[in-house]
Amino acid sequence: METVPLNAYLVLSAFLFTMGAIGVVIKRNPIVMFMCIELMLNAANLAFLAFARYQTDLLAQVSGHIFVLFVFGVAAAEVAVGLGIIVVIFRLRESIDVDEVSLLRG
Amino acid sequence: MAERALFFILAIVAIVSAGGVVVSRNPVRSALLLVLNFFTLALIYFMLSAQFIGALQVIVYAGAIMVLFLFVIMLLNLGSPEAELQERDLKRPLAYLIGFGILATLVGQAFVLLLPMTPQPPSDAGTAKVIGQALFTQWAYPMLLMGVLLTVGVIGSILLARRRVS
């Protein structure tokens, strides 16, 4: 039975990461930018789990899963605080278009 | 054979939905396509024998984080489609260039690996028991720090969302 080689998972992860990176630069709505950041984090998770699957000893395999758990936690905390910041900016300025709120003052 | 076909289908769905997130001009549709992407990634994680992480992916990402995104979009009424860029600046071509560079680097690196290309026999590494044992013994300090981080996140988001009573 042929199995999926490791390269395939890594190439998929690379594609997702690239699309997330392009999205962060292109998009003007900060919420959609945040979503593209989450996409990048998930691409990294996929790479971690793919490597963990193809390791030889159990300890290294589990370390991949543990790291993905930490990435989950970091992403969750980041989303909570980041969306809070976006809400505060929206309350102050009535517009959250990133190109328009690009000045630090006023 | 079946595994390759399944991976191919899931990979196509993941890439198309990720492309939809970036291309779509309606934030709600971007969010829903991202939910589809996360769900597909969870299925890929199940293929990688990472059952616990796959279930957590659906619970945490698709079930909580994306619901939070949709809340903010709906509460702030940001569902209107983005207007076209008025001025032609360097942002888009530069983004595509950088993106192509990242893709070329990563894909190039993916083919020079010295690791075994065949998967190891399925072990217990994906089960909750092994992950729990490792998390609470070897990785105990990072786990406690993660708890502190999440607490800080909760306190921070409550402080940010509070209306100033003046």
Place this chain on the structure above:
Amino acid sequence: MTLADFGWAIARIAIMLGFLLSVLPLLIWLERRALAWFQCRIGPNRLGPFGLLQPMADAVKLFFKEEIVPASADRFIWALAPALSLFPALVAAATIPWGPNRLLTPVADVDIGVLYFLAMSSLAAYGVLLAGWSSNNKYSLLGGLRSSAQVISYELGMGLALATAVLAAGSFRMTTIVEAQAQPLWGVVPFLHNWLIFTPWGLVGGALFFVCMLAETNRAPFDLPEAESELVAGYQTEYSSMKFAAFFMGEYVAILAICGVMTTCFLGGYLAPINWSPIQALGEGGGLWGVLATLTGALMPPLWFVLKLFGLFFSFLWIRATLLRLRYDQLMNLGWRFLIPAGLLNLALLTVYVIWGWIPALIGYAVAIAAYFLVFGARRPERRTVALLPEAQPYRPKEAQSG
């Protein structure tokens, strides 16, 4: 996976879906008759014996109703929302064991059964949210936002209560959780099964899970988002005909699935309260006793499961008929500030039991209850008086005119 396994899997899927979808009209009928009985009236009794064909008439009516499509923002999401409400509910029951034999084990007996159920019930928030948003109607939006905020708030309490069941059994797999409840009661009483709800942590966890069940499925007393008197029909306002039927079905199937999980984790699943296996072992010899033993061994587990399921559903109806609706801030207060700390404390005390035994755990429970009463005091709920407007006078009957 061989062809035979595949065939058995298809049979199990057919049984699960068949059961869920065919018991639905019965539940609708039961709800209306039971509510009527609680409210001292009769309920539908004209169509068929005891009104049993009423749900059929409802289905036919809904089928022929005109489908009104709002001139709303997003047609695709508007059409997708009822499907997103129905689909996770139907597949959430895939890891619930209906019985011990080959045809009745869960459709997918995976290592992460409980997590799978939590994942599918997290997806239930999307149907409501998208329905409220895409209806392009501020009352629907408010109803949808409130309902999904309620659902995700009570998911945490539900997760903690299920963590109690998982820790007590030692695995996420639902069949292992049921088999762990097949032990003798409290470890010592030989002829009774050790349903989790008979242990102190199981009792508290089961009570917490019951409250979270009511909130997750938007049932009374947590049904403010679909309250007819407050928000018209909440997020379902703009839906008619079969899409409304899909929401309706999704709600009942979700109730069945979540009651199934409570039965499995806290009420012993398909186990009877009395342990018949020593008596059934007498039937090993064959003959009439053997036939009886095999027959009851095959038929009693699903019967007990369905009995417990309907008992839980009846308690849902009882509570709907009895309790007042909670206001939204009271609801969120209960979820975040009572259920989550109580769930955490319960989990901590269960950990004390697992490490040190039952005496320290019981001492812990006594200390926790005593501490609660010391800190919060056994207060009666305070009565607040609200001043009336001068125009609003209480009704006083006039004294009888003389002459």
